[in-house]
Amino acid sequence: MPAPQAPQTIVFIHTVSFLVEEFKKRMAEELPAVKTRHVLNESLLQDLLAGVPTTMVYRRVVEQVLIAADAGADLIVMTCSSTSPAVDIARQLTTIPIIKIDDPMALSAVHAGRNIGLVCTATSTVAPSTALLRAHAGTQDLNVTVLLESDAYDALLGGDRDLHDKIVTAAAVDLAPRVDTLVLAQASLMHLQGPISAATATPVLASPPLLMQELHRLLSVTPELLSEGAA
Numbered sequence: 001m002p003a004p005q006a007p008q009t010i011v012f013i014h015t016v017s018f019l020v021e022e023f024k025k026r027m028a029e030e031l032p033a034v035k036t037r038h039v040l041n042e043s044l045l046q047d048l049l050a051g052v053p054t055t056m057v058y059r060r061v062v063e064q065v066l067i068a069a070d071a072g073a074d075l076i077v078m079t080c081s082s083t084s085p086a087v088d089i090a091r092q093l094t095t096i097p098i099i100k101i102d103d104p105m106a107l108s109a110v111h112a113g114r115n116i117g118l119v120c121t122a123t124s125t126v127a128p129s130t131a132l133l134r135a136h137a138g139t140q141d142l143n144v145t146v147l148l149e150s151d152a153y154d155a156l157l158g159g160d161r162d163l164h165d166k167i168v169t170a171a172a173v174d175l176a177p178r179v180d181t182l183v184l185a186q187a188s189l190m191h192l193q194g195p196i197s198a199a200t201a202t203p204v205l206a207s208p209p210l211l212m213q214e215l216h217r218l219l220s221v222t223p224e225l226l227s228e229g230a231a
Helices: 018-030 042-049 054-070 084-090 103-112 123-137 150-157 161-178 187-199 207-218 223-229
Strands: 009-014 035-040 075-078 098-100 115-120 143-148 181-184 204-206
Touching: 009 018, 009 054, 018 035, 018 187, 018 207, 035 054, 042 054, 042 123, 054 075, 054 084, 075 207, 084 098, 084 123, 098 103, 098 207, 103 115, 103 123, 103 181, 103 204, 103 207, 115 123, 115 161, 123 143, 143 161, 150 161, 161 181, 161 187, 181 187, 187 204, 187 207, 204 207
Parallel strands: 009 035, 009 075, 075 098, 115 143, 115 181, 181 204
Antiparallel strands: none
C-alpha cells in the first residue's frame, strides 16, 4: 500500500465574508487533514460593483493571489465569480495551481447541454460567468440565457433575504423549461439550489458543492498531476 500523501495547503481568497465560514465548515467536515488558510478582501467585489475600472481591481486580485503563493500555498481557490478574469492573468505569473470557484460548475454545465440558464443577481458577475462557460465549452455550440435579478441583490443588501429568495426562485423557475441546465452564478445563491430544484425538472448547479468534489479529486492524485489538472 502506498504511503499516504502529506496534506496540501489550500489558500481560499474570498470577497464576501460569509464564504469564509462556509468553506471553513466544509473543509473541516470533508477534508479535515488538509491545511487551509482564508483571506478576505471585500474591497475587490465592492469596487467592481461601484464601477472602479476593472484593470485597477484585477491588479489587486493578482497581487492577492501572488501573496498567497509566496506564503506557501499548494493550491489557491478564488471564491469570487466577478474576479474570474484576473485569475487568468495570475495563472501566467505563478506555477501554483489556481481554481476559480465556478470552474467545476461551468464544466458540468457545458457537458449537460447546449442551452444554459445563467442566474445572477450582481451585474459584475454576468460577463465573467458567461465567458467562463464559453471557455469551458470550447468549440461546442452554446446558448447562454442570462437571468439578471439585480432587484434581488438590492433586497439582500437591504437585509430582506426572504424577498431576495422569492425574486430569484420565481425567475429561475420561469426560465427553467427553456434551458437544459440552470447555473447559479454566485455562491451566495447556493441555498436556493434545493428550492429551485424542487420546483422544476431542470438540473440546478451551485458552485460550492461542485468545488468540494473537485478538491476531493485533485487531492487524491500526485502533486504533479494536481498542478496539471488545475492549470
